[in-house]
Amino acid sequence: MKGLAMLEIGEIGWIEKERPTYGPRDAIVKPLALAPCTSDVHTVWEGAIGERHDLILGHEALGVVDEVGSEVRDFKPGDRVIVPAITPDWETEAAQRGYPSQTGGPLGGWKFSNFKDGVFGEFFHVNLADYNLAHLPEGMSLEAGVMLPDMLSTGFMGAENAKIEFGASVAVLGIGPVGLSAIAGAKLRGAGRIFAVGTRPAAVNVAKEYGATDIINYKEGDTAEQIRNKTGGAGVDAVIIAGGGPDILMDAIRAARPGSVISNINYFGQGMGDEDTIPLPRVAWGFGMADKNIMTGLCPGGRVRMERLAEVVMHGRMDPSLMATHVFKGFDKLEEALLLMKEKPRDLIKPVVIV
Ligand code: NDP
Ligand code: ZN
Incomplete structure (x- = not known):
């Protein structure tokens, strides 16, 4: 069979595999x-998780079941399914502790295009098909459905x-598809004012549609200062990081008020050594004592998560298909689509x- 693979750091190509x-x-x-996903871009062109050879890329898919093992109960060949980006080993100790995305070590639930061939x-x-697949609801468009495995799950986790709290102020740093999903999630969680930080016009429009009340252009001035100025100097109750470079925590902590959460969903690229660090602003962080709490997480996976996200969409709470700005037809177009994700x-x- 054919697949679009990472050949080595910096190089992709079509390969044949069993x-x-x-x-x-x-x-x-x-x-x-x-x-x-932008994560495929970090993985290939920044070597963010180290070297990989001939690894098929991709972790965002809707599919049709082709074959199932003898013990699979709820899925059969021909079923149309949502495939979560994260497919945990549900019987493990990490899953029982409530961290299924981290089964088998940090990021261990992320198998596709990390240490196992992906969906491309x-x-x-x-x-574990019964735990890691969900039925694609009748009537859900493919453009909407394919946003569930990673974009919605990750963005909503950022908000979770x-x-x-109801009426809380939130800043979302980065309004690519992950940040936009976080904005939609923040609105659904009851946020009051939502600052969206980014510049791409298409994303700005969808940010407003999903609930952003203020747009901040990080190229026109210091992000934290702009947010503090608009909040009477106070800063916000929550910051969700969904973009920016290695120093983005500097902005996030400076934009957050004491008694806040900085929820990171960004994938920080480059460097595999202990010497590769990320800076924090010591004073703005209250020398480590300002109750500005940093949360991190990998996209939640599994069947129930996908079924619940599908409920959000099927009952009209948000329309993820607004994020599908470029729709290609045919498996062969995958390379073009991935390169577009790189070029942005x-x-x-x-x-x-659409295959
Ligand atoms: P995009 O590249 O599409 O979006 C990035 C956004 O960040 C853009 O809006 C960009 O602005 C903005 N940005 C860039 N620099 C800054 C800055 N200095 N300050 C504020 N905003 C800035 O990325 P995606 O939405 O696809 O993905 C976002 C991140 O989430 C990636 O790192 C990705 O790898 C990660 N990710 C993490 C997952 C997880 O499980 N935790 C799962 C999936 C993805 P502009 O509008 O100007 O382009
Ligand atoms: Zn991803």
Whole structure:
């Protein structure tokens, strides 16, 4: 079978691989709709998680079940499914402690395009099908559905971790598809004022649609200062980080008031050594004592998460298809879509490939 792979750091290409095999509780799925992620860009072109050879990329998919193991109960060949980006081993100790995305070590629930072939192949393997697949609801568009596995799950987690109370002020740093989903999540969690930080016009429009009340252009001045000026000097109750470089925590902590949460969902690129560090503003952080609490998380995966996100969409709480700005037709277009994600033209939010 054919797949679009990371050949080595900085290089992608089409490769031929054996069709994956499967165990009694697993499934083999064919893609129906796929989307590249900024994380694929960090992984390939920044080498953010180290070297990988001939690893099929991609972790955002809707699919059709092709084969299932003998013990799979709820899915059969032909079923249309949502495939979460994160497919934990649900019987592990980390899952029982409430951190399924971290099974088998840090980020261990992230298998596709991390340490196992991803979804950019003609077929891909899903472990524990009954726990890691969800039925695609009748009537959900492919453009909307393909945002669930990662964009909505990650963005909403950003809002969940930010512990937003009714009427709380929130700043979302970065309004790509992840930050936009965080804005929608913050609104659904009851935020009052929502600052959206970014510049791409298409994203600014969707940010307003999803609930942003103020747009901050980080290129026109210091982000934290702009937010503090608009809040009478106070800063916000929660900051969700969904973009920016290694020093973005400097802005986040300076924009946050004492007694706040800084909820990071950004994937910080480059460097695999202990010497690779990220700066924090010592004074603005109250020398470490200002109750400005940093939360982190990897996208939640699994079946129930996907089913619940689908409920949000099917009952009209938000429309994720607004983020699908570039829709390609055909598996062969995957490379073009991924390169577009790397280039990030000004009119892009998210490319989607309908297979
Ligand atoms: P995009 O590249 O599409 O969006 C990044 C956003 O950050 C843009 O709006 C950009 O602004 C903005 N930005 C850039 N520099 C700054 C700055 N200095 N201050 C404020 N904003 C800035 O990314 P995605 O939305 O696709 O992904 C966001 C991050 O989430 C990535 O790092 C990705 O890898 C990560 N991720 C993490 C996951 C997890 O499980 N935790 C899962 C999926 C993704 P502009 O409008 O000017 O372009
Ligand atoms: Zn991703």
